[in-house]
């Protein structure tokens with residue numbers, strides 16, 4: 575294979591002028607001053623350390639996702655609140671993105687039922703802070719560090735109607751399940767009317783083209799039945 579490694583990074587086509595070694599660059603005066611990414615690693619590391627530390631004793635937890643934009647007048651709001659309430663009564667902590675909309679509803683349901691209501695917030699240019707129903711909150715700078723926390727500390731995902739952020743969280747979990755990085759991890763989509771278009775596209779386009787398999791599609795449960803949602807999450811205890 576033509577190319578070379580720079581530490582753990584493989585580069586196939588390296589310019590001659592760039593063909594220096596790591597220690598040569600380290601010893602070159604002033605080099606580190608112009609490479610802040612090197613130091614940024616420590617900040618990234620601190621996000622993992624803080625997250626792992628804060629959530630280490632969380633116990634059983636389910637993550638609930640959904641739109642930051644949908645308010646009390648959307649049926650998803652009441653559904654998220656009710657699912658979180660039932661999960662909290664069953665002894666699960668409820669983890670959300672800590673923001674408004676569906677996240678707020680889930681935190682509200684969990685907190686008012688006496689459960690542990692967790693919000694993993696994200697620093698955004700249009701900062702809103704954590705919603706008022708978060709009992710244990712962490713604010714992240716990096717999406718990827720935050721996403722690790724959702725998957726590491728939740729035993730299942732409940733996904734209500736949402737946009738780009740929600741889809742990102744859904745497909746993160748689906749990819750990790752498909753590649754068996756996580757197992758026995760239910761992913762439930764609540765709202766058949768909202769999700770049927772996506773499921774139809776996955777089946778009629780992606781599955782038909784052979785880019786996903788039937789087993790991938792079967793990993794998604796789509797329902798309006800809140801009993802089914804809670805039962806699926808309770809079953810993670812049997813699988814543990």
Ligand SMILES: C/C(=C\CNc1ncnc2c1ncn2[C@@H]1O[C@H](COP(=O)(O)O)[C@@H](O)[C@H]1O)CO
Pocket residue numbers: 638639640641642643670671672673674677695696698702735736737738739740741743
């Ligand atoms: C856009 C608005 C507020 C943004 N505040 C957010 N706070 C916390 N987490 C967020 C926020 N926005 C998106 N997220 C994450 O993505 C999911 C929702 O995104 P969607 O695009 O709205 O579906 C959610 O689960 C969060 O993890 C308006 O007030």
